[in-house]
Amino acid sequence: MKRRYLMVCTIALTVALASVSEKHLSDDAQTISKVPTTHKVVALTIDDGPNYKATPEILAVLREKHVRATFFVLGQNVERFPDFLAQEVADGHEIGAHTYSHLSLPKLSPQEISEEFDKAEKAILAIAPKPTLFRPPGGFYNTQVIEIARQRGYTVVLWSIDPKDWSCPPTDRVVEKVLTDIKPGSIILLHDGQYPLPTPKALGIIIDRLRERGYEFVTVSELFQYNEVRHSFSLVNGSF
Template sequence: MKRLLRRRKSLIIAFIAATASFLLGVTLPINLRANQPLEPIQAQALAVSQSQEQKPISNINQFKQAIAHRVELSQQALAQLQGIRFQSTVLSQFQGTTIREAKLDSQHKAIALTFDDGPWPTATTQILDILKENNIKATFFWVGRYLQTYPEIGKQVAAAGHAIGNHTWNHEYLKYSEEGAAREIDRTSSLIEELTGVQTSMFRPPGGILNNGLAAYAQKKNYAVVMWSADSFDWRTITESLTDNVMRQAKSGGIVLMHDGGGNRSRTVKALPDIIARLRNEGYIFVTVPELLQMQEQELKNQETAQK
């Protein structure tokens, strides 16, 4: 009996000793690891965490302000894009009509400079520079195949805020069926919108021809067929003063025909600063064709109000 008790006591002591040894083996490495320096990555993560916890609340406000600023810039960019997108659209009452000039009284001396047959290398960009220097917006009537060839120049014109019109795809003096006219006009307008976002409602027939099917189709599609009241005759090869040609025909509400494409337009580029200077000396302001028509409409409303 005593031998059995001694045996049980030995077993209990052995169990306690084994348990203590196990616990010591587990806890001691943990404590040692806790006292050892952190690995570089662990230390960096801990530092970032502590730093973030210590950042002042003002940083959150700065973050909110930055987001608000970006939203504001995005809204401004969208508004600018919308302005570019619709600046080549004439008022609905002028769509489907033929326009040679706006009806303005002599007290409102406004005139629209227009350029045909581009976009074109060198000449178009030179004209853009002159217009920018003089803070003038003009109206450009584009040939589709040239826009396809020089898309970046076309984008520059639209980005500068000038109005854009359709001048057919091929610029040919042919007799067109409705299907043929549709190809010439629709294809050009689609490319204009694709490249610049501009939705134009202005059309100018090549050579000013109104009876070959193009103008009829354009009017059916609610384009304003925009002609001109003052021809610079820069398309002629003979030597003459382009400035004198314009000044001789200039009048309030007038639309001036010039060319930036389709050939060598160095004469136009050379004459343009003088044309602008002399028109300004005569008291003219420069507007786009849509703006010119808006001025006519506003003047008509003012007259109706005055008569009441």
């Protein structure tokens, strides 16, 4: 009985330590998953592309709706489809880094993490300026990942709404999830790294329905400007 108790305690401790060393969508000061604001502004983010079919379809919807999004791109896909990254830039979208090959970063050594950044930046810099936003694959990170990202000049961005469009649910389920969970300052996670996806069709409906509710769409960097907690702190301290 005593041995069984010790085993249970050991397992619990292992799980606890894992949760400390590797985080997934943890809402803390190291990352940003939403912005505290009363303004009805939200950011659309698109991960994992470019893809030869999904990306142009999504770009067409955004162009038709006059909406700018933030694309967190994979370096290996940028190398395969550089013209689509160029089109994202030309259309005024914001570009963020999503590593080179979508590996789980907490499982890598510091050198391997740096190599993921190096290769991703090399691919992006051939077409666009160096990004200032970074999203870890799967939302997984630890202290080491955060520190390396910060040393390279990145703000780590997660999300507050995930309709799991990558799993190819029906379009109406993607739309319903976003409309149900939406709040001012939300960061919405969508994908363009594979085909087919319900995302292009769902995206148009989401934009229309949220506009009917009075929402506006901004890039992630623009969303930061609506941070009322930070703005209030600045005013109290006499800075702007």
